[in-house]
Amino acid sequence: MSELKFIKLIGEGDKEYKVSYEAAMVSPVLKTMLQSPFKENAGKVDLTKYSGDTLEKVCEYLEYKLRYQNADETEDIPEFDIPTELSVELLMVADYLNI
Amino acid sequence: AAKLLDRRTTKIATLQDMAIAKISESITSWEREKDQGENTVFAHLRDVLGGISIDNMNNLAKTLSKNRALDDKTLQLFLKTDLTDLAFHDCSKLSFEGYKTLAIFSPHLTKLSLQMCGQLNNESLLYIAEKLPNLTSLDLDGPFLINEDTWDTFFVEMKGRLKAFRISNTHRFNDKSLASLLVNCGEELVSLGLSRLDSISNYALLPQYLKNEHFHSLSLEYPFNEDDITDEVVINILGQVGKNLKTLVLDGCLELTDSMIINGMCAFLHDGNNCSLLETLSLAELDQITNDSLVYFFSEISLPHLVKCSLKRCLQVGDAAIIELMLNKGQQSLKELSLNSLKELTCEAFISLSCENLQSLDLGFVRCVDDKVIEEISSRNPNLELIDVFGDNLVTEKAKIKQRLVLIGRQSDSI
Numbered sequence: 408m409s410e411l412k413f414i415k416l417i418g419e420g421d422k423e424y425k426v427s428y429e430a431a432m433v434s435p436v437l438k439t440m441l442q443s444p445f446k447e448n449a450g451k452v453d454l455t456k457y458s459g460d461t462l463e464k465v466c467e468y469l470e471y472k473l474r475y476q477n478a479d480e481t482e483d484i485p486e487f488d489i490p491t492e493l494s495v496e497l498l499m500v501a502d503y504l505n506i
Numbered sequence: 507a508a509k510l511l512d513r514r515t516t517k518i519a520t521l522q523d524m525a526i527a528k529i530s531e532s533i534t535s536w537e538r539e540k541d542q543g544e545n546t547v548f549a550h551l552r553d554v555l556g557g558i559s560i561d562n563m564n565n566l567a568k569t570l571s572k573n574r575a576l577d578d579k580t581l582q583l584f585l586k587t588d589l590t591d592l593a594f595h596d597c598s599k600l601s602f603e604g605y606k607t608l609a610i611f612s613p614h615l616t617k618l619s620l621q622m623c624g625q626l627n628n629e630s631l632l633y634i635a636e637k638l639p640n641l642t643s644l645d646l647d648g649p650f651l652i653n654e655d656t657w658d659t660f661f662v663e664m665k666g667r668l669k670a671f672r673i674s675n676t677h678r679f680n681d682k683s684l685a686s687l688l689v690n691c692g693e694e695l696v697s698l699g700l701s702r703l704d705s706i707s708n709y710a711l712l713p714q715y716l717k718n719e720h721f722h723s724l725s726l727e728y729p730f731n732e733d734d735i736t737d738e739v740v741i742n743i744l745g746q747v748g749k750n751l752k753t754l755v756l757d758g759c760l761e762l763t764d765s766m767i768i769n770g771m772c773a774f775l776h777d778g779n780n781c782s783l784l785e786t787l788s789l790a791e792l793d794q795i796t797n798d799s800l801v802y803f804f805s806e807i808s809l810p811h812l813v814k815c816s817l818k819r820c821l822q823v824g825d826a827a828i829i830e831l832m833l834n835k836g837q838q839s840l841k842e843l844s845l846n847s848l849k850e851l852t853c854e855a856f857i858s859l860s861c862e863n864l865q866s867l868d869l870g871f872v873r874c875v876d877d878k879v880i881e882e883i884s885s886r887n888p889n890l891e892l893i894d895v896f897g898d899n900l901v902t903e904k905a906k907i908k909q910r911l912v913l914i915g916r917q918s919d920s921i
Contacts, residue, residue: 498525506522
């Protein structure tokens with residue numbers, strides 16, 4: 408399935424949020440889903456239980472993690488900001504995606 | 507440690523940790539500036555953090571427990587709600603003050619489960635009894651600070667209210683506490699669980715007090731002295747409450763023999779027409795029970811509601827019991843079956859193993875299981891999702907199984 412460049416996370420109200428395939432691989436859950444023989448391997452993951460703002464943040468985190476996870480000692484890692492009002496929902500979706 | 511094994515050192519915190527840090531941080535900062543009335547604050551807090559529905563509360567509790575992040579601060583997320591049912595799986599960081607606040611600000615609770623509640627003390631337990639007027643079900647794991655007097659006071663306070671009680675992992679709950687529970691609340695109890703209680707020996711008290719005709723769940727597990735739970739005790743209990751029993755768990759009661767099954771389960775676990783309401787039957791580690799009694803039980807008593815059955819480490823049980831189980835009505839309703847370590851089993855047993863609704867099967871350390879057996883089982887059990895095959899070294903990656911089925915513990919899938 409590696410020809411996919413982007414994965415779509417479907418949030419509340421069927422809004423789509425794009426994240427690069429590589430970044431999605433950061434989440435073990437997404438990884439398994441996307442490599443499985445199930446319908447998710449078409450590149451769409453249904454997360455309609457969660458709001459759009461939260462999913463946007465999730466995508467941001469996945470890219471952030473991908474970008475900095477192999478950063479060496481000298482590089483400055485910027486802080487990842489979590490808006491207070493999203494923290495609870497974000498915790499639950501993060502738990503689900505195991506990130 | 508997982509990271510070390512992966513030879514990966516990453517400094518990026520997980521999103522879960524970050525979110526938890528944010529939640530605690532905002533609770534702390536907001537605590538400092540609070541000047542509103544106590545009544546609105548907790549609701550306000552949830553709004554600030556993005557709002558969370560009652561349905562999601564228990565999911566949140568699970569997530570926090572899993573991250574070991576449930577403490578007095580995060581506890582505040584659960585206060586002032588209409589929640590009636592709450593389960594915390596890891597309370598090790600909750601202080602006694604935390605339990606008190608929980609009791610004061612969640613007056614609607616009817617069912618409460620506190621696992622690893624080591625810091626629960628006398629005062630907070632009494633608070634729970636006093637401030638939660640609707641509480642009917644309590645499940646405590648590890649409440650080792652509670653002393654004998656407090657248990658007594660607690661059960662007196664809960665008289666007429668407590669319907670389900672489960673306690674595990676404490677040496678402070680002794681025979682007197684058990685007697686107090688039974689004398690005060692015995693008549694109302696419909697569900698009782700006693701597990702790993704080192705100071706209880708007088709299980710013989712149970713039969714005379716468990717009288718409620720709606721009693722449905724009994725679990726007696728891992729007594730400190732195995733000879734405290736004898737055939738006679740269990741037979742007497744079943745004689746009182748067997749008719750309506752839905753759950754029977756006797757794990758680790760090593761003294762039990764075939765006599766318990768024949769004179770207890772066969773004699774009393776039915777409604778008069780040899781039909782039982784039993785949904786969960788767990789007899790793990792009863793190494794004295796044999797095929798003879800189980801075959802008799804499965805052939806005599808129809809178990810049309812049986813969902814979960816565990817015969818784990820019943821070392822003398824062999825093919826005949828499994829074959830007979832497959833002839834029972836329970837074969838159609840069964841969803842979970844554990845045959846872990848039944849070393850007497852041969853391929854014979856698995857030819858008959860065919861259940862419409864079976865979802866999970868534990869075949870760990872059943873040495874005769876090989877690729878062919880797995881293939882057979884995979885094709886005969888349409889809804890099977892999971893088979894445990896730890897220690898079955900004849901199961902290889904060559905086993906042909908259907909797509910939705912997962913094998914766990916294969917040697918060939920080493921990390």
